[in-house]
Ligand SMILES: [Zn+2]
């Protein structure tokens with residue numbers, strides 16, 4: 565398998581397998597380019613330790629995000645020659661705590677930063693929202709705010725890859741009866757793509773949706789084609805695995821979609837510089 569550029573180890577609050585266990589599994593699977601990209605939700609930078617949390621000392625992304633980067637930097641040395649380990653992070657809501665974001669972005673050990681958006685300002689992660697109980701207008705407003713905050717993040721541009729665009733659709737598909745008319749967001753999605761392309765940022769094909777009721781990648785083939793047709797050339801593929809068992813899940817399907825959309829190369833990053841690989 566050529567790559568899996570989005571995975572989480574136990575440094576992420578919602579994953580359990582250690583970085584080393586994840587890495588050994590990736591080596592066993594023969595993955596050429598493998599990234600661990602633990603969470604750094606910037607708005608959780610300074611949370612006080614809580615008794616509910618597995619490891620209270622690690623609470624607050626200021627602790628776990630940096631602990632992950634240090635460990636990955638060590639593992640890169642230990643396993644060099646066996647696999648191309650990419651030291652990554654999934655930087656989320658950077659504009660909701662820009663000082664925190666700048667601290668992570670300036671870390672020279674990082675190879676790749678995924679820019680993600682998991683929660684609109686003042687709201688919980690889409691994962692926690694009772695979308696099934698919301699009116700159609702409220703869901704539309706939620707998506708409008710989502711795309712608008714993603715666009716702001718792209719204009720800021722302190723990352724390398726835009727992670728799982730259309731993330732809320734995963735939960736909308738699970739919890740809402742009705743279909744969402746996505747044509748109303750086409751203009752802002754085009755603006756997001758234009759901004760990514762102008763700044764040489766990559767679009768991620770996140771295959772986690774294939775394991776969920778939505779049964780599509782995030783974003784789906786329509787958006788992947790649009791990005792390509794607008795002139796996008798950098799595309800990465802990641803499973804968003806939160807355990808060893810999920811490493812590589814859906815990657816072959818993601819590769820097929822990249823090919824179908826017209827991409828001749830896949831992208832990975834070293835020290836924040838994109839490299840293209842034929843596939
Ligand atoms: Zn994410």
Ligand SMILES: [Zn+2]
Nearest residue numbers: 570572654804
């Ligand atoms: Zn993730």
